[in-house]
Amino acid sequence: ETGVTQSPTHLIKTRGQQVTLRCSSQSGHNTVSWYQQALGQGPQFIFQYYREEENGRGNFPPRFSGLQFPNYSSELNVNALELDDSALYLCASSRDTGELFFGEGSRLTVL
Amino acid sequence: AQSVTQLGSHVSVSEGALVLLRCNYSSSVPPYLFWYVQYPNQGLQLLLKYTSAATLVKGINGFEAEFKKSETSFHLTKPSAHMSDAAEYFCAVSALGTASKLTFGTGTRLQVTL
Numbered sequence: 001e002t003g004v005t006q007s008p009t010h011l012i013k014t015r016g017q018q019v020t021l022r023c024s025s026q027s028g029h030n031t032v033s034w035y036q037q038a039l040g041q042g043p044q045f046i047f048q049y050y051r052e053e054e055n056g057r058g059n060f061p062p063r064f065s066g067l068q069f070p071n072y073s074s075e076l077n078v079n080a081l082e083l084d085d086s087a088l089y090l091c092a093s094s095r096d097t098g099e100l101f102f103g104e105g106s107r108l109t110v111l
Numbered sequence: 112a113q114s115v116t117q118l119g120s121h122v123s124v125s126e127g128a129l130v131l132l133r134c135n136y137s138s139s140v141p142p143y144l145f146w147y148v149q150y151p152n153q154g155l156q157l158l159l160k161y162t163s164a165a166t167l168v169k170g171i172n173g174f175e176a177e178f179k180k181s182e183t184s185f186h187l188t189k190p191s192a193h194m195s196d197a198a199e200y201f202c203a204v205s206a207l208g209t210a211s212k213l214t215f216g217t218g219t220r221l222q223v224t225l
Contacts, residue, residue, distance in 0.1 A: 042215030
């Protein structure tokens with residue numbers, strides 16, 4: 001139990017739709033990182049938010065965007081969904097650039 | 112740029128046998144190295160991490176790993192496998208000074224048989 005909660009746990013969308021995934025960070029953590037884990041692959045870094053500002057981004061297109069709120073919770077938004085966006089989306093919180101604590105993920109299926 | 116390569120996507124051992132999961136890294140700067148475990152339908156849990164202190168790192172559940180700069184390796188070992196160790200294991204690397212922007216390997220699925 002890491003104290004990081006994600007919602008929803010599962011969802012199904014169709015191509016072209018938009019999705020919002022949510023993450024509540026562990027108490028005392030000010031940094032949230034998002035990772036995409038495709039089936040059978042390792043997680044890939046999408047981006048990180050530190051004190052409400054984007055603090056680094058991986059190799060993902062602009063249709064992947066995020067927010068961090070004053071309480072350090074976060075959202076991941078994906079526009080114009082593609083089939084390849086089907087994956088487990090993992091949120092992790094940390095204190096500054098310290099150790100990551102992962103949530104259990106949101107599994108997105110795009111049909 | 113940093114990357115890790117995990118040799119063997121599937122490893123099978125008998126209960127009580129040695130577990131050895133291999134990870135080699137590539138990094139242009141001194142790295143931090145990590146091993147994470149993922150049980151089915153769950154998130155990632157940190158097993159252990161190397162952050163430039165002792166080269167032999169002990170983690171949870173009896174796992175340990177040794178940082179070998181000359182071999183650019185960070186292999187994960189456990190002397191005696193238990194059925195509960197069956198899971199997916201990921202090696203990851205980050206730049207020195209940050210443990211939160213990780214580059215993961217493709218994972219090794221550990222199967223433990225009776």
